[in-house]
Amino acid sequence: MENGVWHWDWTRILGSRNECALQQLVSVVKNTVLIDRQDTWYWEHTSGGIYRVRSARNIIDRFRIHLVPKTINWLTFIPRKVNVFIWRFVLNCLPTRWNLLAEGVVLDSIIxxxxxxxxxxxxxxxLVAKTFKKCGQ
Structure with missing residues (x-):
């Protein structure tokens, strides 16, 4: 931020989903006033004015919560990476060719x-994995 104006400089082109998320974030923080104090800034989204990652995460979650059909219950008896995989599957955040294209990654094909x-x-x-299993392939 310079003189109250946000400047964005990205190393790659944003995909449509990232562009949309950025626009949502900008709409939330566009009216944020940063008060310059000695060694501190005031974060208006918490009662104490102290920035915490959790407070920013809560703001982001308010916009994304509609994407999750229900709360994800983390199962302690299965490996953490399986929990994360299921969570990413539910959010449609797996690195499939379709999702990579939406993020701006250049691919030869999305087939x-x-x-x-x-x-x-x-x-x-x-669906394909299930079909191949039924066919015995």
Whole structure:
């Protein structure tokens, strides 16, 4: 931020989802007033004025909460990476070709390399895997 104006300089082109998330974030913080004090800034989104990652996360979650159909229950008896995988699947944040394209990654093709027919999305991958299992392939 310089003279009250946000300046964004990205190393790569933002995908449509990131662009949308950035616009939402800017709309939340555009009226934020930073008060210059010695060794401190005031964060208006908490009662004490102290910035915490949790307070920023809560603001972001208010915009994203509609994407999650229900609360994710972390199961302690399965590996953490399985919990994270399920969480990312529910949020549609797995690095499928479709999601990578939406993030601005340049790809040769978004066609599924397994079946070579459909677009590679998370639901497509699991549907194809299930179909191949039934067919014995």
């Amino acid at each position: 599924c390399p397994v079946c070579r027919v459909g677009i590679e999305t998370a639901s497509h991958l699991f």
